[in-house]
Amino acid sequence: MQDPALAPIAEKVYAGTRLSAEDGMVLLQTRDLHTLGELANFVRRSLHGDTAYYNVNRHMNYSNLCILSCKFCEFHRKPGQDGAYEYSLDDIRKQAQTAVDSGATEMHIVGGLHPKLPFSYYTDMLSAIRETAPQVHIKAFTAVEIVHLARISKRAVRKDFAGAVRAVFEDLIEAGLGSMPGGGAEVFDDRVHDEAFRGKIRSDEWLTVHRTAHELGLFTNATMLYGHVESLEDRIHHLCMLREEQDHAIENNFKGRFQTIIPLPFFPDGSELQHLPGPSGVDNLRMIAVARLMLDNFPHVKAFWIMQTLPMAQVMLDHGADDIDGTVVWYDITKVEGTDTHQEVTVSDLKRAIHEAGYTPVERDTLYRHVERDGAMWKVAEDAGQAVTA
Numbered sequence: 001m002q003d004p005a006l007a008p009i010a011e012k013v014y015a016g017t018r019l020s021a022e023d024g025m026v027l028l029q030t031r032d033l034h035t036l037g038e039l040a041n042f043v044r045r046s047l048h049g050d051t052a053y054y055n056v057n058r059h060m061n062y063s064n065l066c067i068l069s070c071k072f073c074e075f076h077r078k079p080g081q082d083g084a085y086e087y088s089l090d091d092i093r094k095q096a097q098t099a100v101d102s103g104a105t106e107m108h109i110v111g112g113l114h115p116k117l118p119f120s121y122y123t124d125m126l127s128a129i130r131e132t133a134p135q136v137h138i139k140a141f142t143a144v145e146i147v148h149l150a151r152i153s154k155r156a157v158r159k160d161f162a163g164a165v166r167a168v169f170e171d172l173i174e175a176g177l178g179s180m181p182g183g184g185a186e187v188f189d190d191r192v193h194d195e196a197f198r199g200k201i202r203s204d205e206w207l208t209v210h211r212t213a214h215e216l217g218l219f220t221n222a223t224m225l226y227g228h229v230e231s232l233e234d235r236i237h238h239l240c241m242l243r244e245e246q247d248h249a250i251e252n253n254f255k256g257r258f259q260t261i262i263p264l265p266f267f268p269d270g271s272e273l274q275h276l277p278g279p280s281g282v283d284n285l286r287m288i289a290v291a292r293l294m295l296d297n298f299p300h301v302k303a304f305w306i307m308q309t310l311p312m313a314q315v316m317l318d319h320g321a322d323d324i325d326g327t328v329v330w331y332d333i334t335k336v337e338g339t340d341t342h343q344e345v346t347v348s349d350l351k352r353a354i355h356e357a358g359y360t361p362v363e364r365d366t367l368y369r370h371v372e373r374d375g376a377m378w379k380v381a382e383d384a385g386q387a388v389t390a
């Protein structure tokens with residue numbers, strides 16, 4: 001251990017004691033990346049051994065039209081702008097059929113806050129997928145989209161925010177929603193919010209949406225977009241707020257919970273913040289490790305290879321990550337330099353990457369149940385329960 005400041009934190013980690021926000025700050029600032037990775041790997045291996053999860057999924061970004069203009073976002077377009085698009089229900093059915101044909105277990109669906117589409121478009125979208133691809137799990141809509149849907153469905157968002165959100169979820173669940181992704185959290189801080197994504201919901205609303213989903217039995221994920229205008233304190237504060245929210249779900253025995261934290265590096269290119277350098281490789285490794293160590297009540301940490309790159313995701317498996325996500329096709333949200341938005345790897349690529357990193361690849365479904373597969377045919381393994389709870 002090169003950094004003596006890590007010694008008391010290491011003692012806590014080995015004893016299973018919760019780390020404080022101050023500990024988190026020490027971890028984020030240490031230059032002893034080796035020890036930091038070792039500590040995160042200790043927790044990761046205690047929870048998951050040498051298992052590394054991947055899944056076979058399809059991403060669908062149904063429209064890039066958005067009423068907001070977050071500074072870090074290069075995805076959104078305004079009506080009439082070059083590159084603006086929206087999927088028809090027929091397009092959506094075709095995507096669902098492609099998901100079935102390719103053996104996907106999940107469709108991951110997010111989009112912009114469309115200025116015109118009615119609420120029925122979203123329930124029709126889910127129903128169309130349900131009909132076309134009954135076996136495929138639908139993970140859809142970030143908290144920001146859920147609030148947008150509450151507004152366009154004329155629910156009393158101002159008077160009764162939680163009630164409006166609950167009503168929207170009830171309709172979406174009936175139409176086929178299976179779980180929620182974790183996007184739109186960015187960084188929970190009002191200064192950062194006002195500077196980089198004004199107009200988006202604030203942290204209290206994001207957390208209320210996820211709490212409501214958990215109460216209704218939906219599993220959700222959480223992200224943190226780092227490396228833009230936030231401070232290191234903001235990052236730790238964000239993780240602590242997520243940890244508290246998960247405590248709340250556990251203490252109240254909600255059927256739904258957060259499953260996975262997904263730290264997402266900010267990509268400056270093409271955004272209004274392109275003068276910023278964006279996070280470095282070291283910062284990315286550090287963030288994965290710190291997320292693993294601070295979020296002691298989250299079962300999973302994902303190294304989202306689309307944004308981290310597959311080689312980096314391999315290294316991250318040794319720094320706290322236990323999941324590298326899926327075979328993803330057409331991920332429009334973030335364009336990694338040197339690629340188009342068609343980002344796909346085969347199952348063999350993912351398995352080989354995991355093997356090379358020294359781990360055992362295990363295919364999971366959205367709820368981390370193990371999957372048995374024969375080509376495009378698959379089923380949840382018979383002895384599969386909820387894989388691991390932290």
Ligand code: SF4
Pocket residue numbers: 066067068069070073074075076111112113144197200
């Ligand atoms: S981040 Fe989401 S809400 Fe913000 S502009 Fe982009 S698509 Fe719209």
